[in-house]
Amino acid sequence: MKIGFLGMGVMGLPMAKNLIAKSGCQVYGYDVAAARMEEFAAAGGNTVAEMDDIYKICDVIMQMLPTHPIIISSVEKAIQYGKKGNIIIDLSSTAPNIIQDLYAKVQAAGMYLLDSPVSGGNPKAIDGTLAIMTGGDKEIFDKVKPLLECMGHPVYTGGPGSGDVTKLVNNIIAGAYLAAIAEGYAFAAKAGIDLQTTFEATRTGFVGGPLYENKVPKIIARDYEPGARIAVHRKDLINAKAYAHHMGVDLPVTDVTLRVMDWMADNGYIDTDQAGMVKYFEEKMHVTVGDDS
Numbered sequence: 557m558k559i560g561f562l563g564m565g566v567m568g569l570p571m572a573k574n575l576i577a578k579s580g581c582q583v584y585g586y587d588v589a590a591a592r593m594e595e596f597a598a599a600g601g602n603t604v605a606e607m608d609d610i611y612k613i614c615d616v617i618m619q620m621l622p623t624h625p626i627i628i629s630s631v632e633k634a635i636q637y638g639k640k641g642n643i644i645i646d647l648s649s650t651a652p653n654i655i656q657d658l659y660a661k662v663q664a665a666g667m668y669l670l671d672s673p674v675s676g677g678n679p680k681a682i683d684g685t686l687a688i689m690t691g692g693d694k695e696i697f698d699k700v701k702p703l704l705e706c707m708g709h710p711v712y713t714g715g716p717g718s719g720d721v722t723k724l725v726n727n728i729i730a731g732a733y734l735a736a737i738a739e740g741y742a743f744a745a746k747a748g749i750d751l752q753t754t755f756e757a758t759r760t761g762f763v764g765g766p767l768y769e770n771k772v773p774k775i776i777a778r779d780y781e782p783g784a785r786i787a788v789h790r791k792d793l794i795n796a797k798a799y800a801h802h803m804g805v806d807l808p809v810t811d812v813t814l815r816v817m818d819w820m821a822d823n824g825y826i827d828t829d830q831a832g833m834v835k836y837f838e839e840k841m842h843v844t845v846g847d848d849s
Contacts, residue, residue: 560614
C-alpha cells in the first residue's frame with residue numbers, strides 16, 4: 557500500500573514521520589516548503605516533484621491542509637487523477653457541510669472519503685498520541701485504522717461529517733478553557749502572586765490536564781512560538797458558529813472566546829500559539845504576565 561501525505565506543517569510533518577516509522581508502508585509526501593520536504597526525506601519518506609503525483613501514485617491520500625479552498629481543490633484533484641477504490645483521509649479541520657458535499661462527489665467517483673480531524677497540537681503530533689475523530693464509512697475506517705494508530709488514538713464517530721462535528725465540540729470547549737487559563741494567569745499577575753507557584757498549586761486539581769500542562773508554562777515563559785496557532789483554532793470556532801446557525805442555536809461562550817481571538821487578529825497576533833491569548837488580558841488589565849528572561 558502506498559500512502560500519500562499532503563501538507564507537512566507544524567502538525568503534518570511529525571504525523572508523516574510517524575507514518576514512515578510505524579506503518580511499514582511506502583509514504584510519499586508533498587509540501588510547498590522545500591525545507592519540510594528535505595526533513596521528510598531525511599526521515600525516510602519519498603518526495604514527489606508535483607502535488608498531482610501524490611494523487612496518481614498513492615492508494616491512501618492523507619491531507620493536513622490549512623484552508624477550505626485548498627482542501628476542496630485537493631479532494632477534487634484526487635478524484636480527477638486517482639483511481640477507483642482510493643481512500644482520501646482529510647485530517648484537516650473542515651466544516652462539516654463541506655465534507656458532506658465532498659463525500660458525495662468522492663462516492664460518485666468510486667472512491668472513499670473519511671473526515672478525520674486531530675487534536676493535541678505539535679507535542680502530541682510528535683509523540684504519536686493525537687486524538688483522532690473519524691467520520692465516514694465504518695468498513696473504510698476499520699481498513700485504515702492501523703494507519704491512523706501510527707499517529708494517535710482514532711475513534712469512529714459515525715457518518716460523513718461527524719468527525720468534524722466532534723472536532724468542533726473539542727475546540728469549542730478547548731477555546732473557552734484556553735481563554736479562561738489566560739484570564740486566570742493575568743488575574744494572578746495583577747494580584748502579584750507568583751505564577752510558577754500558582755501553577756504548582758493548581759495543576760493537580762480539577763483545572764489540571766494536558767492542555768493546562770502544555771500552555772501554562774508557555775504563558776509563564778512568555779513563549780508564544782506556535783505549537784497550535786490561534787488562526788487555526790479561530791477558523792474552527794467560526795465553523796462552529798456557522799454550523800450552530802444552521803441548527804438554529806447560539807454559542808454564547810464561544811462568542812466570548814472569538815472576541816479574544818478577533819482582538820488577537822486585529823493586533824497582529826493571530827499566528828502566535830494559543831498561549832498568546834494572554835496578551836488580550838494583559839492589555840485589558842494593564843499587566844505583564846510572565847518573564848521571558
